[in-house]
Amino acid sequence: MYDIIIIGAGPAGLTSAIYAKRASKSVLVLEAKAYGGQIINTPDIENYPVAAHISGFEFATKVYEQAQALGAEFVFEKAVDIRDLGDIKEVVTESNVYQAKAVIIATGSENRKLGVEREDELVGRGISYCATCDGAFYRKKSVAVVGGGNTALEDALYLADIAEKVYIIHRRDEFRGEDATVKSLKERENVEFVLNSQVVKLNADKRLESIEVLNKDGSTRVIEVKGLFVAVGRIPENQNFGKVVNLDQSGYIVAGEDCTTNAKGIFVAGDNRVKNVRQLVTATADGAVAVSEAVKYINNL
Amino acid sequence: MAVIDVNEKNFEQEVLKSDKVVLADFNADWCGPCQMLKPIVHEIADERADVKVVSINIDDEEDLAEKYEVFSIPCVVAFKNGEEVARSVGFKPKAELLKLIGD
Structure with missing residues (x-):
């Protein structure tokens, strides 16, 4: 003992x-x-x-x-x-x-996982939970970040320097994270906010090709991204x-x-x-x- | 056997044309989990004469990483007769890595 x-x-x-x-x-x-x-x-x-x-x-x-x-x-x-x-x-x-x-x-x-189908299978093939670990693999590609806290905002800012385009997807229209970071993101030309929306589907053959997001108003949109960074806590x-x-x-x-x-x-x-x-x-x-x-x-x- | 450093030039010879099963460890110096995995990969190389273990630095070998669709490291890919047969992403214990080569 x-x-x-x-x-x-x-x-x-x-x-x-x-x-x-x-x-x-x-x-x-x-x-x-x-x-x-x-x-x-x-x-x-x-x-x-x-x-x-x-x-x-x-x-x-x-x-x-x-x-x-x-x-x-x-x-x-x-x-x-x-x-x-x-x-x-x-x-x-x-x-x-x-x-x-x-x-x-x-x-x-x-x-915390998103809880979307195929999420586990696509880890390392487009799905990531760590922008600083995997960001370098998405040089000049389009990526999305999901989340509304500081981690999500900082991840988006970090990725904005590497990736061609960064979508930030958040289920509300306001962020829990710091205003200063939100402001910096808004100043970036390659960052697009996709608010009141959640990821509902991952489209992939062998690797992630696009995601489908559902807006609160019921509309859906398919966004082509090679990487989806999950920062939902x-x-x-x-x-x-x-x-x-x-x-x-x-x-x-x-x-x-x-x-x-x-x-x-x-x-x-x-x-x-x-x-x-x-x-x-x-x-x-x-x-x-x-x-x-x-x-x-x-x-x- | 020692772990062999592989690059764009010797990849075909060492990995694709290998008679033995190959475990290819894609890694980088800045990646913490890669450093944790290193001793395990070396252990497998030392213990298993029937397996060839190679290391690929993704910062030096961007094209190989891109070609084999490595988007997160550590990433260990098992090759048999020049074809990918299995892969694992992230730190994994030894038993999990051995599963890639069917053990």
Whole structure:
């Protein structure tokens, strides 16, 4: 049995591992994919203290190595359930069951999908969730961005420098994102706003050729684009834990700044927690806080 | 076997005319998930004598990326007898990559 099992090896989970090892606890980190979480997609981190410039991959690798050097164990399996047996918690993965005194859920979030037919099949063949990752492949081509928040607006601005034409598709006529970005977009000759509209169909043979959008007034329009960048938000990866901890309406685990959930001995750290600011620095901070509370809990058992 | 760097000039010889199944890893230096995938691709190259693993830098080889319709990286394409048989996009664990070559 471990003292602490950490689910997720993103910045929050890795920082938890460092703090837990330094508190002399035995630690198992479970990760479904690769260490690092979504930060590995960021080419350049400029807002983390000390590191003026560091790539997300380098950041993740350094923190991973730091946790490993301190003795944290890593197993690459997806956690599908937590069984709360009181003083003992069991974490069930697709192939094993692990026991611990305390669990920290640091699973983060994933891209929200549009929910249009063929979307999954066309990922990498026209559908993308990351403009800075894939934008370069659409040089001098027409692309569309879907969404109304800052990510969508910034993606559109980024793509306007690369692509021949950028359509920004939003289901309302006003944006949630910053006015300044909207203004910059309006000044670009190659950006066209398609408002009050949603994407209802993807037309593709082997790869995306065009999209069909439906306007609120009932009219439809086919737009020829080689790329469709989906920026309609993120969803917390808490789907497997709703039975043991309270989630809010959007699926985030309910916990205050102390990272303590309604279930004794189960804590949460990072983007999958209810909070206002989801940044690298708040994720790592959660890692430290969650461990501090977990250690207090274990020492009182 | 080591991972072979492939470009426009040797692509036909190394990939299309290969006797072995080929795993072609399209990547770039600026792509984080590509760096995560690299050690896995190298492991497959070391362990599997029956598979040829090649690396293609899409910044240097734009035409190859375009020709093979690579629009997101990392992208690993499996070739058999000069034909694409499977591909995977994004970071994938080793087992998933091995599935591309039918394991």
